[in-house]
Amino acid sequence: MYIETNREIHLKNRPVGIPTKEDFSVVTVPVAVLKAGEVLVKNLWMSVDPYMRGRMLERESYIAPFVLNEVLSGGAIGEVVESNNPAFPVGSKVANMSGWREYFTTSGADLQPLPDTGMQDQAFLGVLGMPGMTAFTGLTKIAQLKEGDTVFVSAASGAVGAIVCQIAKLKGCYVAGSVGSDAKARYLREELGVDAVVNYKTTENLQQSIAQACPNGIDVYFESVGGAHLEAVLNLMNEHGRIAVCGMIDQYNATSASAGPSNLSQLIIKKLTMQGFIIFDHWDGYPAFVEQMTQWIQQGKISAKETVYNGIEQAPDAFIGLFTGQNTGKMLVKLD
Amino acid sequence: MYIETNREIHLKNRPVGIPTKEDFSVVTVPVAVLKAGEVLVKNLWMSVDPYMRGRMLERESYIAPFVLNEVLSGGAIGEVVESNNPAFPVGSKVANMSGWREYFTTSGADLQPLPDTGMQDQAFLGVLGMPGMTAFTGLTKIAQLKEGDTVFVSAASGAVGAIVCQIAKLKGCYVAGSVGSDAKARYLREELGVDAVVNYKTTENLQQSIAQACPNGIDVYFESVGGAHLEAVLNLMNEHGRIAVCGMIDQYNATSASAGPSNLSQLIIKKLTMQGFIIFDHWDGYPAFVEQMTQWIQQGKISAKETVYNGIEQAPDAFIGLFTGQNTGKMLVKLD
Structure with missing residues (x-):
């Protein structure tokens, strides 16, 4: 097998607002x-x-910005097709951070062999990968989830949110979430057993709708959105509530700094803890997570939806779709 | 001894903005x-x-609002002058929550005898009372202070802030703070050994000034102010930093909701923890605190300044002065 050419996606401009093709x-x-x-x-x-949106800006962050006119990078699952390294024989399946390209060569130092679980390869980019690990760690370690908690989840039908909802239900919690379409709301209620769902795009009063969805207040907020969601939830938190801050997607495409919630004094009044986290800091717990999550999937206790775009040329559309609500569950690109 | 009349302070109107007499x-x-x-x-x-400003609003909070045209309440130190209760003989000194009045009768259930420490009575309203306990608990329990941390303290010359600065220095930290006058800045630097002080009223660029005061970034922020302070500090926090949220005095007199910081995504980027607290939740640790703090005072390691107004009729002025920078250290009213 001899491969001559490889297609890859470069960042041509630093996007302003929602990225375009x-x-x-x-x-x-x-x-x-x-x-x-x-x-x-x-x-x-x-x-x-x-x-990845944050890496498209030219600013210092926890991870270096992408370089203009060079190949992007991100999580991917690949197969070894030629090998001069006995640790990775031809046919090995490997997780890697060299996505956005069809082929790459490496010494192997940056490859992780897929654990032998019988799960589908792409699960290691979703429910068994970074998003699943983020849901699990955010709930159990950051938010210190307890049985009986009321958990509110923003972006609840996304790759992370849908797993958060299911883990919280498994742990004996009352779970409510917010989504951007009625189809997503039905998915959460009918397929994942979520107790109450708010469509934030159609509600006239977000706080009131969340309050109705959470009649006993909120003990744990899994935050992926920021903005109006955070302001509404702060007013509805119970005493000693915990907010795990996973993301603030509301702001990723902001073209100017948008004001934060005007009610941060709720942190004092309700004695709340708000903690940001990055999953890479917690990666030592990954093997234990894979074991637990594989079990849950095999027992039918956790399911994971995927939204799949085909072909590397579709990767920009898939990425842009994250910010326009095109995915339910994990957004993936299947390479030819 | 027979007392016929008693003067007390009533709340006549719910203040709008900074309270007036x-x-x-x-x-x-x-x-x-x-x-x-x-x-x-x-x-x-x-x-x-x-x-107390929060209790002057008619809104639900962690403590009931004050009632219009009734006597206010708050911490006070008194002496038993008549007694039908052998547990509190005449001459006993007692801490109580029935301030804003000269005399009151009680069964004694709401009185705490002053611990026998040889300290001045009024210390139990300041360095040995709620403000000292707030400083100690916020630093050690909420912010999990470690030797070598850089600590930034807002309202650093106040009743709580000045104790925070001294405890952090005692624990081997680099300490910087912000205050609203050059005299207060001198007090912190020259009398309390604080490493760097920012006068937030005269600086042209708060974030830049704080950055200069904290050249190695900030590990622990003791937050009593909110607003622009919080926004500036969020940008300067180090990874895994901790923010103990004690108060947000910037907002106590706001007549409309003022926007929060636009950079809360720093919580994620820097993996920060921001925790609000109310000292009453931690009161089981009070005896141990009094023992430790008394020792520090006796060893000359902690000093406490007081700003004293005389006579109950001055209590409103003293209270208003909290919001116009009239106090260094604990603001007290000495009753005749």
């Missing part, structure tokens, strides 16, 4: 010649995730 | 006749505290 380019490049000790990986699936 | 009235009332088991307490010192 013109901010990206599909570039065909030669594949590097395999050196001693190296392997050639063909990506089968790649992930697009909201956090 | 017209929001209060001095009322002379008869002293209730002592019943079996009761004691008559003469207050010697009373406390005015920023949190």
